[in-house]
Amino acid sequence: MKRLEIPKPKDPMVVRTFDTIPSPPEGGVVIKTAFCGICHSDLHFVDDEWIIGNHDKITCEEMNPRLQYPLVLGHEISGIVHAIDGDEKDDLKVGDRVIVYPWLACNNCDFCATDFPNFCYGPSYSIGCSGSNGGYAQYVTVPKKSFVLKIPDTIPLDIACMLPCSTLTGYNAVTKVKPTIEKFIKLQGEATLLIIGTGGLGLWCLQTARASLPKGTRIICADINQSKLDNAIAHGADDCVLWDRSLSKDDIIKLTKEKGNNGSIHGVIDFVNSSTTASQAMECLCKGGAIALVGLFGGTVELSLPLFAFSLHEIYGIAIGSINQLRELIDLVANTKLIPPDITHVSLEEAPISLMKLKKGQIAGRSLIKF
Missing domain, CATH: 3.90.180.10 (Medium-chain alcohol dehydrogenases, catalytic domain)
Structure with a gap:
């Protein structure tokens, strides 16, 4: 052996x-x-x-x-x-x-x-x-x-x-933001999910989100690498935005919001989870939006507590997923044509x-x- x-x-x-x-x-x-x-x-x-x-x-x-x-x-x-x-x-x-x-x-x-x-x-x-x-x-x-x-x-x-790690982690994140996406689709007929990071986890998340979220969900991807964003488009993303490091934070937030339905981002899944990506993601979220923090890059984010309360935002920490979620995922992959x-x-x-x-x-x- x-x-x-x-x-x-x-x-x-x-x-x-x-x-x-x-x-x-x-x-x-x-x-x-x-x-x-x-x-x-x-x-x-x-x-x-x-x-x-x-x-x-x-x-x-x-x-x-x-x-x-x-x-x-x-x-x-x-x-x-x-x-x-x-x-x-x-x-x-x-x-x-x-x-x-x-x-x-x-x-x-x-x-x-x-x-x-x-x-x-x-x-x-x-x-x-x-x-x-x-x-x-x-x-x-x-x-x-x-x-x-x-x-x-x-x-x-x-x-x-x-499936037990990279796919399950993204699937767990999707399940956390799904109620928020469903809420906005019920109220407005459409909603936008932003996926930050289009490596292996991000691409799997894109697939499970497309298979799990209701019709009317627009999925956009953000990354610092254009070739990875091109790959995300090939895997079914509706649009993408290059978070070019030469751009200011305000410009990145403006460009990202413009990609959303009616200029709104309703859910975010952050597979980088650095000080930069998390703070930008939170400022992209519309009122009542939800964000799932997945990545382990590290860092801290400063929050205005009164503004956070008035924003009605929901923040979830994601650490893999449960064994029952894995069973659900096996059924999903077995019965849905996903692009790995x-x-x-x-x-x-x-x-x-x-x-x-x-x-x-x-x-x-x-x-x-x-x-």
């Missing part, structure tokens, strides 16, 4: 080979990995830092004390069930095509037991991030069968691996190069490790 691991914080990643395949833990499953997504959040563990305020940084171990190196990254996992502890049941068998829900939280509280693991106060336990090695390996151990979901034959395994982001397959040995390209913004769409 081969796996790619970070031996120590900030050390170069290395491929190691083991003679044995892991056995499933009690009540658990071993997955033979088919594909594993290379996610931007993996870079936090490679660089061993999180930006939490105005460029204030903490280490990954300070962020989550359960994190231990050596670490095998990879939380976007699809593959074939290799072994199951105990008797096989009709709902999961050896040989099934599956994906893994990696966001296990503490798995020992009322929140985790009722499909709200993101509300868990316990120490975070996530496959490929903390507590368990991930999908940058030929075999992955999952501690509970319930975190392994079968996928229909209509979903290719490379597309399937992206551009996909590049790389080998396990090529993954470190792909991570550095991702860090430099040189990846269009998504890179996946193919086993």
